[in-house]
Every structure is written in structure tokens, then in C-alpha cells.
Amino acid sequence: MEANEKNMGNRPARESMTDSRLHEFFLEELKDIYGAEKQIVKALPKMQDAATSPELVQAFEEHLDVTQTQITRLEEIFENLGESADAKKCEAMKGILDEGEKVIDDTEEGTATRDVALILAAQKVEHYEIATYGSLLQLAHTMGHTEVADLLEATLDEEKEADLKLTEIAESKINYQASEEVNE
Numbered sequence: 001m002e003a004n005e006k007n008m009g010n011r012p013a014r015e016s017m018t019d020s021r022l023h024e025f026f027l028e029e030l031k032d033i034y035g036a037e038k039q040i041v042k043a044l045p046k047m048q049d050a051a052t053s054p055e056l057v058q059a060f061e062e063h064l065d066v067t068q069t070q071i072t073r074l075e076e077i078f079e080n081l082g083e084s085a086d087a088k089k090c091e092a093m094k095g096i097l098d099e100g101e102k103v104i105d106d107t108e109e110g111t112a113t114r115d116v117a118l119i120l121a122a123q124k125v126e127h128y129e130i131a132t133y134g135s136l137l138q139l140a141h142t143m144g145h146t147e148v149a150d151l152l153e154a155t156l157d158e159e160k161e162a163d164l165k166l167t168e169i170a171e172s173k174i175n176y177q178a179s180e181e182v183n184e
């Protein structure tokens with residue numbers, strides 16, 4: 001019996017408990033990240049257009065595809081939970097994306113400095129998503145939503161990968177190039 005008590009943390013709560021406060025909260029957070037992903041889909045082409053380095057342009061292009069898959073995955077999650085997929089406008093993501101647009105205005109076209117700024121803005125997006133999906137994944141486990149957890153984990157892995165890719169692009173060339181740029 002003692003062993004069972006120790007396992008409480010990993011033990012799923014009552015199956016299909018869809019009337020709990022936690023379920024409601026979980027659902028609201030899913031709607032929030034669903035809204036955020038849709039906002040990201042609109043922003044990525046602008047970031048791609050503003051970028052100069054071919055590696056960065058490609059990374060934004062690829063992440064647009066990935067983001068569309070993530071939106072579909074969230075729709076599967078809502079379906080799995082028997083809930084309708086309603087997007088909620090994510091105010092935090094709006095703020096992060098507004099900042100991304102501002103760095104485009106504040107930097108010169110064709111410079112590595114602008115690419116550095118775009119990478120920083122994009123990594124803020126990724127970190128918001130990593131925090132959200134990481135927490136939702138834990139909640140899905142706690143509430144016994146195994147299939148939902150698998151879907152959330154797939155997206156979480158993609159966000160982490162995108163973040164690493166951006167670091168790699170920054171460190172391999174762009175940060176160094178930007179450090180050599182002078183004001184004209």
C-alpha cells in the first residue's frame with residue numbers, strides 16, 4: 001500500500017473527469033495556445049520576408065509548416081476531449097509578436113543585426129510555447145489523457161528542436177557577422 005502512495009504523483013486521476021475545475025482550466029489553456037499558434041502562422045511569413053540569411057529564411061519557412069501541423073494536432077486534441085476547437089486570442093503571444101514586428105522597424109534591411117533581432121524574437125515565441133506545452137503535457141498525464149499527452153509531447157519536442165535550430169544559426173554565423181557591422 002505504501003508503494004501506491006509513493007506513486008500518487010504519476011497516477012492518473014479519475015478517467016474522463018471532464019467536469020472538474022482543472023479540466024476547465026486545461027481547456028482554456030489549450031484554447032489559448034491554439035489561438036497563439038494561429039497568430040504565429042500569420043507572423044512567420046513577415047519574419048521570413050524580413051530575414052536575410054538563407055538559413056534563417058529556411059528555418060522560418062520550415063517552422064510555418066511545423067506550426068500548421070501543430071494546429072491540426074491541437075484540433076485532434078479538442079476532438080479527443082470531445083470539446084470544440086475554439087481559439088482564444090493569446091495576449092502574451094500578441095505582445096511577443098508585436099515586439100518581433102518592432103525589431104523589424106528598428107533594424108536595417110539586409111543586416112545581420114536584423115537577423116540577430118529576429119532570432120531573439122523567435123526564441124521568445126519558442127520559449128513561451130515550450131513553457132505552455134510542457135505544463136499542459138504534465139496536466140494531461142495527471143488527468144489520464146494519454147493520447148492527448150502523446151500529441152502534446154510531439155509538439156513540445158518540435159518547439160524545443162526549433163529553439164535549438166535558432167541557437168545553432170545564431171552561433172554558427174549571424175551573431176559574429178552582426179558583431180562586425182558598423183553604423184553607416
Ligand SMILES: [Fe+2]
Pocket residue numbers: 037040067070129159
Ligand atoms: Fe508552435
